[in-house]
Amino acid sequence: MRVVLDQFEAFVGVNFFTMIFAWINLVILYVFLKKLLFKPVKKMIDSRQQEIDDMYSEAESSRESANEMKAEYEEKIAKANEESEDILRRAQRRAELREEEILKEANVKAARVLERAEEQIELEKKQAINDVKDEVSSIAIDIAEAVIERDINKADHDALIDEFIDKLGESV
Amino acid sequence: MDINVSGAKIFFEIDIFGLTIKITQTAVSLLAVTILLITAAYFLGKNLKKRPGKLQVITEKLVTMLYNMVEDTMGKHNAKFAPYIGTLFLSSIIGTLLGMTQIFRSTTADLSVTLAWALVTSVMVWYSNIKNFGFKAWLKGFTEPIVVMTPMNIVSEIAQPISLAFRHFGNVAGGGVLTSLVYAALSMISSIVFGWLPGLLGEIPFFTAGIPAFLSIYFDLFSGFVQALVFSLLTMVYVGSANPPPEDIAPESNNA
Secondary structure, eight states: OEEOOSOBOOSSOOOHHHHHHHHHHHHHHHHHHIIIIIHHHHHHHHHHHHHHHHHHHHHHHHHHHHHHHHHHHHHHHHHHHHHHHHHHHHHHHHHHHHHHHHHHHHHHHHHHHHHHHHHHHHHHHHHHHHHHHHHHHHHHHHHHHHHHOSOOOHHHHHHHHHHHHHHHHHHO | OOOOOOOOBEEEEEEETTEEEEEEHHHHHHHHHHHHHHHHHHHHHSSOOSSOOHHHHHHHHHHHHHHHHHHHHHOGGGGGGHHHHHHHHHHHHHHHHGGGGSSSOOGGGSHHHHHHHHHHHHHHHHHHHHHHHOHHHHHHGGGOSOGGGHHHHHHHHHHHHHHHHHHHHHHHHHHHHHHHHHHHHHHHHHHHHHTTSOGGGGGOOGGGTTHHHHHHIIIIIIHHHHHHHHHHHHHHHHHHHHSOOHHHHHHHHHHO
16 A cells, blocks of 8 residues: 555546445445435335324214214204103193093082082971971970960871961961 | 646555555545435434424425435336435535535546446446346347437447536536636735735735635535436436336337
8 A cells, every 4th residue: 555645636537446436335325324314214204194194084984973973862862852742742631631530520529519518408407497397386385285274186286386387487 | 826627636556456546535535425424314314203303304304305306207116216316316415515625525526436326327227128128128229210220329328327427527526626716816816906915915815715605605505406416317317217117018028
């Protein structure tokens, strides 16, 4: 090896060793740049792109399923509304029927009570009249006894009094 | 005033098997580019997260741009070429920008480097053609559209890597030459305008401050970027046309 001082190559010239050196450097650079820079960066870009694509398609599919679910729920809610309305309507009708029934029953009962009360009144009236009759007859007898001072036949007596009362009633 | 236009500086000469291998500035620059890019790739490529930081967002954006460009130019089926295109582009642009440091020489200002890269492109094209259409069909392709065109076709096949190499080399090296010419011219104007100043003050080339920076922005930054893009783009076009979509290959190979 010689150290050369102040010696230059031709301005336009080809040095075969420099060419070989250029090739070696190019190959080394190609291998290293590809391995260290281009491949990993490209891989990272592609994988990120892939991830974004996946995310978009996933979002799309979940949106679809959400829409499906929404439609399903809406249907369910509509059905439930219908059902509840139905239940309400039925309950109302039943309540109306029951009301009528109760009213009818109450009317019947009231009528019966009234009837019975009237009967009672009639009975008591009769009783009262009878009582009064008896009382009056006995008073009359007492009075008559006192007046005529003699005992008359009991049956005649009663007949007499009844007649008297009837006349009395007519005149009243 | 002398202006030296020369190639890369030779550091060492090694004699092996009767050959003299010259280790030049360019070789050192190539090594620097490799180390720089591998280090950067290591730090950018490690700890990649699903939720990226700022740096990762930029890295991902650039890688996505690279893949989109390759897929747009060469078709989706050729996405496997993206790492090579990316490597080529980064080697080219970093190699060119390295010249701005003034410590290293731009790798692409050496014809050996651009020619080596251009030959890789050609070999890829030839290999793809032979793989996709068969060796016979590839050879037959030189006689089309008519047999008389064969020498022309061969020339154009050889001219392709040469033009690719010289375009890139010429732009970067020419930019360097132009910059040094302007630099020299500015020093000369400086010495004329300020030469009368006493002592050391007269020797300071005032005009060289600032103006070459704008030239550097054009020749190193802009031209470096454009040439890296053009080289990568042409490689994509050449290799892409040799690798048509799989459904287009089947009928043509039947014809062959």
